Amino acid sequence: MDYDWPGNIRDLKNRLGAAFISADASVGLKAFPEFFRRQLQETKAPSQNERIRLLSALFNTSWNKTKAAQQLQWSQMTLYRKMEKYGIPSKAMRMVNKN
Numbered sequence: 244m245d246y247d248w249p250g251n252i253r254d255l256k257n258r259l260g261a262a263f264i265s266a267d268a269s270v271g272l273k274a275f276p277e278f279f280r281r282q283l284q285e286t287k288a289p290s291q292n293e294r295i296r297l298l299s300a301l302f303n304t305s306w307n308k309t310k311a312a313q314q315l316q317w318s319q320m321t322l323y324r325k326m327e328k329y330g331i332p333s334k335a336m337r338m339v340n341k342n
Contacts, residue, residue: 293325294325294329296315297311297315297322297325297326297329297331298331300314300315301331306333308322308323308333
């Protein structure tokens with residue numbers, strides 16, 4: 244989703260279809276052009292850093308999402324979207340903190 248595909252959507256669909264049809268067991272990054280693989284590898288690191296920053300802010304504020312959003316200089320809606328994006332459950336953490 245983060246990759247800015249240089250072609251149109253039909254080109255992407257055709258490449259994905261060709262990769263699935265020609266694949267023996269699974270489709271890996273080798274099925275795509277070098278520029279695509281390079282871009283994908285470059286986008287992994289910032290998102291991992293963002294997840295770590297988010298978790299750090301939540302732990303520092305005892306899972307107070309309002310304070311965590313302020314610490315990150317995000318809106319609360321952005322905080323909730325990022326939590327969903329990175330699979331960070333809000334209700335489960337409340338239970339962990341109570342114990």
